[in-house]
Amino acid sequence: MDAGASTGYGGSERPGxxxxxFCFVDTALHSTGLWGSHSNRDLLDFALPRLQLQLAIIFxxxxxxxxxxxxxxxxxLVSEILAGIIxxxxxxxxxxxxxxxxxxxxxxxxxxxLSKIGYIFFIFLSGVKMDPRTVLRTGIKAWTxxxxxxxxxxxxxxxxxxIQQNEIHKYRIPxxxxxxxxxxxxxxxxxxxxxxxxxxxxxxxxxxxxxxxxISDLVSNLSSTVITYGRVGIxxxxxxxxxxxxxxTICLILFIFCVGRPLSLWIIKKTPEGKPVNRFHVIIMSILxxxxxxxxxxxxxxxxxxxxxxxxxxxxxxxxGATMVNRLETLVSGLLAPLxxxxxxxxxxxxxxxxxxxxxxxxxxxxxxxxxxLVSVFVPAIICKVPVKDAVAxxxxxxxxxxxxxxxxxxxxxxxxxxxxxxxxxxTSVLIQSAVSSIVVKSLYDYSRMYTxxxxxxxxxxxxxxxxxxxxxxxxxDDALAIRKVVEVSFPSKESPIALYALHLVELAGRAxxxxxxxxxxxxxxxxxxxxxxxxxxxxxxxxxxxxVATVQQFTGMSLTKFMHHDIxxxxxxxxxxxxxxxxxxxxNHQGKFILDSSSMRSINCQVxxxxxxxxxxxxxxxxxxxxxxxxxxxxxxFFGGAxxxxxxxxxxxxxxxxxxxxxxxxxxPWDIYAxxxxxxxxxxxxxxxxxxxxxxxxxxxxxxxxRVKDGAETALLIHAMxxxxxxxxxxxxxxxxxxxxxxxxxxxxxxxxxPVGDMLASLDLTVPVSVLVVQHQNIKSI
Numbered sequence: 001m002d003a004g005a006s007t008g009y010g011g012s013e014r015p016g017x018x019x020x021x022f023c024f025v026d027t028a029l030h031s032t033g034l035w036g037s038h039s040n041r042d043l044l045d046f047a048l049p050r051l052q053l054q055l056a057i058i059f060x061x062x063x064x065x066x067x068x069x070x071x072x073x074x075x076x077l078v079s080e081i082l083a084g085i086i087x088x089x090x091x092x093x094x095x096x097x098x099x100x101x102x103x104x105x106x107x108x109x110x111x112x113x114l115s116k117i118g119y120i121f122f123i124f125l126s127g128v129k130m131d132p133r134t135v136l137r138t139g140i141k142a143w144t145x146x147x148x149x150x151x152x153x154x155x156x157x158x159x160x161x162x163i164q165q166n167e168i169h170k171y172r173i174p175x176x177x178x179x180x181x182x183x184x185x186x187x188x189x190x191x192x193x194x195x196x197x198x199x200x201x202x203x204x205x206x207x208x209x210x211x212x213x214x215i216s217d218l219v220s221n222l223s224s225t226v227i228t229y230g231r232v233g234i235x236x237x238x239x240x241x242x243x244x245x246x247x248x249t250i251c252l253i254l255f256i257f258c259v260g261r262p263l264s265l266w267i268i269k270k271t272p273e274g275k276p277v278n279r280f281h282v283i284i285m286s287i288l289x290x291x292x293x294x295x296x297x298x299x300x301x302x303x304x305x306x307x308x309x310x311x312x313x314x315x316x317x318x319x320x321g322a323t324m325v326n327r328l329e330t331l332v333s334g335l336l337a338p339l340x341x342x343x344x345x346x347x348x349x350x351x352x353x354x355x356x357x358x359x360x361x362x363x364x365x366x367x368x369x370x371x372x373x374l375v376s377v378f379v380p381a382i383i384c385k386v387p388v389k390d391a392v393a394x395x396x397x398x399x400x401x402x403x404x405x406x407x408x409x410x411x412x413x414x415x416x417x418x419x420x421x422x423x424x425x426x427x428t429s430v431l432i433q434s435a436v437s438s439i440v441v442k443s444l445y446d447y448s449r450m451y452t453x454x455x456x457x458x459x460x461x462x463x464x465x466x467x468x469x470x471x472x473x474x475x476x477x478d479d480a481l482a483i484r485k486v487v488e489v490s491f492p493s494k495e496s497p498i499a500l501y502a503l504h505l506v507e508l509a510g511r512a513x514x515x516x517x518x519x520x521x522x523x524x525x526x527x528x529x530x531x532x533x534x535x536x537x538x539x540x541x542x543x544x545x546x547x548x549v550a551t552v553q554q555f556t557g558m559s560l561t562k563f564m565h566h567d568i569x570x571x572x573x574x575x576x577x578x579x580x581x582x583x584x585x586x587x588x589n590h591q592g593k594f595i596l597d598s599s600s601m602r603s604i605n606c607q608v609x610x611x612x613x614x615x616x617x618x619x620x621x622x623x624x625x626x627x628x629x630x631x632x633x634x635x636x637x638x639f640f641g642g643a644x645x646x647x648x649x650x651x652x653x654x655x656x657x658x659x660x661x662x663x664x665x666x667x668x669x670p671w672d673i674y675a676x677x678x679x680x681x682x683x684x685x686x687x688x689x690x691x692x693x694x695x696x697x698x699x700x701x702x703x704x705x706x707x708r709v710k711d712g713a714e715t716a717l718l719i720h721a722m723x724x725x726x727x728x729x730x731x732x733x734x735x736x737x738x739x740x741x742x743x744x745x746x747x748x749x750x751x752x753x754x755x756p757v758g759d760m761l762a763s764l765d766l767t768v769p770v771s772v773l774v775v776q777h778q779n780i781k782s783i
Contacts (some may be wrong), residue, residue, distance in 0.1 A: 027412035051110045054103065055560060057344050058083060059335065073442040074435050075197055077402055081337045081431045084345015093349070099754065100574020103346070115343045116303075119407055121328055123304045124289050126189035127311020128321045141384040142208055145377060146215025149398055152376035153184050153369060154223065162367060172358055172657050179362060182408045183369035189308070190402035198441055204613070205390050205445065207573070209397045212377075213291035216398065221305075248299040252306065255295065261313040263712065266319050277323035285314070285324060304407065319517075337403060344406050348424040349415065352527060359425055366429045373399040393444040400437040401430045458778045460650040460688075462578050468654065471577040472502045473568055475601060479583040480535040482621035482771070484542050486581065488762035489633055489728070490651075491658035492550040501575050502539050504532050504556045505604075507563055516567060518558040532556055548698070559602045565607035573613045580612055580771075584620040586760065594764055609733075609776055615647050618733075618754060619715050620762045620772035631664045632701070636726035638719060638757055639667045640741050641685045644732025649688055653695060653728050656702050664703040665692055670740035671710050712745035712756070719760055723768045731757045733776040 032613040085091065092098060094718035157180045168176055181469050200206040269279045289307050296306030314321055353359055374395045381391035384424035406427065413423040462468055468490070472483040483502070492498040519536060536554050543552040553575075557567040572580050588594055609616055637652045649665065656663040667689065689704075696702035709715050722729060733755040735742055745756035754762055758774035 010112070019594055028527075028626070035066065041322065042492070047110060050102075050104075054111060055335070055339075057102065057191065058087065058339070061086060062338060062342060073439055075194065075438045077341060077434045078431055080341040081345040081348075081427065084342040086345040087342070089349040101566055109338060111343050114336060117340035118332055118338075119340045119403065120293055120303065120307050121286075121289065121332040122337035122403065122720070123189060124307035124311045125325055125328060125332060127308040128314045128324055129192065129311075139277075141386075142211035143215060144384055145208070145394070145398075146212040146379045146381045147219055149212065149216045149373065149376045150184070150187060150219045150223065153372040154220075154515070156372045157369065158186055160365075168361070169358075175419070175422055176361070176365070178408075178412050178417055179365055180369065182405055182412075182426075183366060184220065184373070185405060185408070186213055186220055186398060187402065187404035188213045188217040190400055190404050191397060194397060194400050194438065194441075196359075198438070200250055200441075200445060204573075205394060205397075208386070212394070213398060217324070220327050227593070233556070249301065252292075252295055252299050252301070253309065255474065256292060256306070256309050257313050260292070260310050263288070264314045264320055268315065271319045273318070276326070277319050281320075282323060282327050285320075286328075288316070290541055302411070304404075339780045341406055344410050344423075347410075347420070348427050349420055350424055350428070353421050353424075359421060362422055362425045363429070366426070366433075370399060370433065380718060389444045393441045396437040396440045399433070401433045405430055405713055434465070447585075451604075456778065457576065457578050458650075459578055459615060459654065460647055460777075462623070464654060464657075467499055468579070469496045469499045469501070469575060469577045470579045470581060471503060471568070471572045471575065472581045473583060474502055474504050474535050474539075474584055475598075476587075477534055477538070478587065478621065480538040481621055482583065483581060484538060486619065486773075487657065488540060489635070489655050489661060490657060491661070492546045493657070494549055496654065496657060498546075498550045499575075500539070500542070500550065500552045501571060501577060502535075502552060502554045503568060503571055504535050504554065506532060506556060506558045507561055507600075510640060513646055516571075519554045519556070557631040561604065564604050565611060568604070568608050569611050569613060577614050578606060580616045581616050582608060582616065584618055586620070586764070588622045588769070602753070609753055611778070612776075615778045616776045617651075618758070618774045620754075620758070620774070622769040622771050633658075633660055634662050634664070634726045636722050637663070637665045638722065638729065638731045639665055639685075639689070640732065640735055640739060641680055642732055642735050643777040644734045644755075644775055646684060646688050646732075647777040648732050649692060651773075651775065653692060653702075656695070657659070657697065659701065662701045662703070665689075665728070667704070668715055668718070668741045669706050669707045669708050671708060672740065709741050711740065711743040715741050715757075716745065716760060719757060723761070723766065723770050726770060728771045728773060730773045730775060731755065731761070733758060733774050 044353075058074075061083040062076075062079050065082055066076050067215050069079055069082075070076075087103065092103075092559050139391055160180070191209060195206045195209060213747040263284070267277060267285075270281070270627065271277050288312060292310050293303050297303045314324065349618065377395040377398045378391050380390065381394050386394065388737065409423060409426045409430075412418045413420075418426070470487070470490075472486075474480050474483060480502075487498060487500055514569055539552050539554060543550055555571060557571075559567055568580065568582075571577075581603045583601065585605065586594065586597045587596035635652055635655060637645075637649050639649060652663055653664070655661050657705070692702065696704055707718055709718065733753070735755065737746070749756050749759045751759045751762060754774045758772060761770070761772040
């Protein structure tokens with residue numbers, strides 16, 4: 001062959017058999033359009049137009065299915081998998097020409113790439129939304145459920161593997177083991193997404209499920225890592241590999257928490273209070289996500305672990321966490337992440353099934369693992385005294401499968417650990433389990449008791465020598481002044497400290513996103529002269545006045561009025577508050593003149609009373625005539641009996657620890673002493689009254705007396721007499737309808753949220769400037 005002869009591949013042969021061969025790939029990316037140069041290629045032969053059409057078809061089919069299936073309480077995941085099955089070989093594949101035109105094999109690489117990018121950011125946002133400190137705040141209940149939920153199925157699966165191993169063909173064993181491994185996963189992002197979709201994230205059940213899921217995810221991944229390293233360690237030649245891998249993993253974790261976390265805190269401090277994070281900072285965090293993915297893959301870990309750890313390192317909530325979610329959530333969760341699920345569905349072939357024996361074994365494994373997970377969650381939950389319905393719902397929540405399991409299945413499918421029919425069966429199992437879990441939880445959970453807890457969060461069961469946690473809601477400056485007075489009267493001390501959480505409620509205006517600002521994060525204030533800042537200063541000075549015995553943590557909630565009650569209940573739930581103090585919707589000035597009646601505030605108060613996770617008090621604030629510094633603060637308690645009255649008296653007894661307070665307890669006794677409350681209520685009433693009298697023998701500032709009344713008319717006369725004698729009157733909100741002392745008063749009750757006595761004391765006709773605290777005891781979920 002001559003020196004200049006062609007090699008046939010676009011190069012030329014050189015002396016010494018050295019060639020300059022190169023491959024030329026004609027990638028048809030951009031189309032010239034309908035009016036471009038004419039060629040023999042069709043529009044769909046170009047990658048970009050074809051990808052755009054593919055995305056449009058996937059989005060339209062997925063959304064159409066979801067609009068129909070959500071009526072049956074089916075999650076979006078079901079629609080995404082079904083859309084993939086429709087566009088895959090199961091249905092569209094029966095029309096070869098159509099499938100070849102719309103979804104040719106050489107076009108899959110772009111959908112695959114987009115789906116993986118979407119999944120990376122989905123896992124990152126799942127970590128951002130999660131507060132890792134939840135684990136530290138959870139008790140033995142979450143730890144018991146979380147650990148047993150992993151160990152029991154793991155032990156059962158190992159036993160089943162040992163029994164079945166000799167009956168499975170050698171080349172099927174890897175697929176069998178990986179199926180069992182993925183089935184036993186408790187994916188926190190999947191469970192968190194399910195709770196958000198079901199709108200129970202902030203409930204007691206949701207909180208328990210999140211904490212248990214996080215612990216289960218941690219334990220399952222840790223056990224999987226130990227087992228993997230153990231297998232590698234058995235091999236004598238792999239000791240160096242194990243040490244090297246462990247060292248690189250530790251370096252990755254240190255990089256995330258020594259670079260990602262400080263960078264996040266720096267961005268927060270650079271962000272003005274009430275403002276979203278700068279777009280440039282969002283781009284920096286997005287680039288950091290991709291860098292972490294590259295490092296994670298280089299270390300040898302599954303690429304999803306790095307972004308999730310980085311998300312955990314980012315502080316949740318505003319400003320950074322909320323902005324990252326707001327900027328990325330729609331694109332990631334609405335389009336890119338579902339692509340992975342739909343793309344997996346497009347690889348499902350339910351028409352061609354050959355090895356029916358192994359397919360039946362796969363379904364047996366799926367059913368066995370599902371049953372083991374349900375039992376391993378339900379039984380510990382019952383032992384931990386979770387209500388039966390909630391225990392069943394918790395078991396199905398924890399057993400739910402989703403995009404994380406799909407990613408592992410697809411990973412094994414690409415690596416040829418799973419064949420096509422195994423992958424198809426497992427993907428179908430995810431669809432079925434997701435649908436069943438969502439329907440069961442939706443039918444069992446009572447959404448009207450979203451924030452109602454199993455634990456007692458009230459004043460009665462808070463020891464008098466322990467910290468009292470109070471959430472105070474503030475709309476106006478005078479609300480802040482009134483709350484400050486109540487806290488001062490509550491007498492914070494070293495023996496009885498008070499933690500005050502102040503939530504400044506600001507109505508959302510314009511098109512801004514709802515925000516919950518935590519003023520302890522060190523954000524810069526965008527405007528120090530605002531009304532909110534004045535309220536912050538008023539309550540901050542309270543902490544300085546009672547340094548070491550009273551702590552004040554302040555938030556600003558900016559949202560629509562109809563959603564403000566969710567902000568209140570969420571903060572109270574997260575901070576484990578024992579009491580929420582709400583300002584009354586009517587306001588009086590210093591002269592006792594009526595100046596404001598807000599229907600929106602009243603609506604907020606009514607909704608909080610229905611949903612609150614703890615006790616609630618409505619403060620009717622009338623500015624009392626200024627007294628001399630030496631005069632005592634007189635508090636009166638009108639006691640009729642019942643849980644609400646006991647809660648009011650428990651708070652008043654705490655106030656009576658102050659030497660500047662004079663407490664008078666007036667018990668209204670019916671002429672028929674056997675009428676009214678039940679025997680159990682009578683026992684509880686007698687017990688707390690006995691403790692009050694005993695406290696009065698040790699303190700000179702407690703007075704107890706009884707007034708015998710026949711009906712509501714006589715009660716009203718005595719209540720009106722109390723108005724002149726006290727600075728603050730405390731009453732319970734709810735009483736039984738057949739209470740003789742209140743007979744007839746309910747017919748004149750204009751404000752049911754205050755109860756008959758509170759309504760009488762908050763009347764517009766009342767000219768005496770006496771403040772009123774109407775108390776409602778916590779609604780306890782029956783067990």
